[in-house]
Amino acid sequence: MVIVTTAGPAPAPVLSSTSIDGLIKVTADATWAGALVEVDYRTLMPGAYAAPFRADVYRQTSVGTELVRSGNPVVGYGGRAWAYDHEAPLGLPALYWAVPRMADGSSGPASGGAAIVSTGPVGGMDDPGLWIKCLGRPELSVQVRATDWSAGTYKGRTSSADILSARNTASTWSTRGGHETQMTVLTTSRAEQDALQAVLDQGPVLVQGLAAHNRDDGYYLPTDLPWKRVGRTVHMYREWTIGLLEQDRPGTADQPLVVPGRSLARRQAMYPTFADVAFSGRPFSDGLLP
Numbered sequence: 001m002v003i004v005t006t007a008g009p010a011p012a013p014v015l016s017s018t019s020i021d022g023l024i025k026v027t028a029d030a031t032w033a034g035a036l037v038e039v040d041y042r043t044l045m046p047g048a049y050a051a052p053f054r055a056d057v058y059r060q061t062s063v064g065t066e067l068v069r070s071g072n073p074v075v076g077y078g079g080r081a082w083a084y085d086h087e088a089p090l091g092l093p094a095l096y097w098a099v100p101r102m103a104d105g106s107s108g109p110a111s112g113g114a115a116i117v118s119t120g121p122v123g124g125m126d127d128p129g130l131w132i133k134c135l136g137r138p139e140l141s142v143q144v145r146a147t148d149w150s151a152g153t154y155k156g157r158t159s160s161a162d163i164l165s166a167r168n169t170a171s172t173w174s175t176r177g178g179h180e181t182q183m184t185v186l187t188t189s190r191a192e193q194d195a196l197q198a199v200l201d202q203g204p205v206l207v208q209g210l211a212a213h214n215r216d217d218g219y220y221l222p223t224d225l226p227w228k229r230v231g232r233t234v235h236m237y238r239e240w241t242i243g244l245l246e247q248d249r250p251g252t253a254d255q256p257l258v259v260p261g262r263s264l265a266r267r268q269a270m271y272p273t274f275a276d277v278a279f280s281g282r283p284f285s286d287g288l289l290p
Helices: 190-200 264-270 274-280
Strands: 016-018 024-029 034-040 049-060 065-067 074-076 080-085 093-102 114-117 130-134 142-148 152-154 157-161 170-174 179-187 205-209 218-222 227-229 238-247
Touching: 016 114, 024 093, 024 114, 034 049, 034 074, 034 093, 049 080, 130 190, 142 190, 179 190, 190 238
Parallel strands: none
Antiparallel strands: 016 024, 024 034, 034 080, 049 065, 049 074, 049 093, 074 080, 093 114, 130 142, 130 205, 142 179, 152 179, 157 170, 179 238, 205 218, 218 238, 227 238
């Protein structure tokens, strides 16, 4: 007997969560489709903890468990540090926890878990359904309107040679190559054109969408980028056919913390001198730390 089921409703968004022990807090970043992770071990800081404080931050989803890119490890002073997860899944649950690194090289007590369910794009012209994410510079990531992403190929790795007086050839084979595909994207303005080209010039990208798209998130190296005008000559609409070559996930060890909208330049604009910081009454890290 065949049992037919239908997909249940999408989980309701949970945009912020703190572990039951208070050691880790996760906040969804709806603007950039990421997650900000705060690790706070100040209540458990005996002398055995390393200075500066270091901890590994993990993310678990239905696909598996991975170290967060800027959480391998997080580094901070006084038992507090941050990570930014620009690879958090769209519209799906993700569970985070931290494991501190002790001064003697061992692992400290793991934190409890904190889970979020981020919001995802609804699709269409105004809220496109796919992200092309830059891992090293998340502020360059863009949402794109994919008008076609329906085909791809896995290239075979075979070679053959003729054998004199034999009907068949001598052949060798190996595991097939990574996924190669093409995505057609529509832009409607010069600003969108520039943003798309900027993110594709940064090397490997994460292409990410909703589960309803039936496309797995993947890391790709952009290749050729032909385009054509859509509509009349005076229109700014362009269709770009992006060549994408599948890659392994780039390594995460010792990656820096990069948070969109948080930088030394932003802090300098807020407080040109240390005297300005002191006069404001705000901490020195204001405008820099998450």
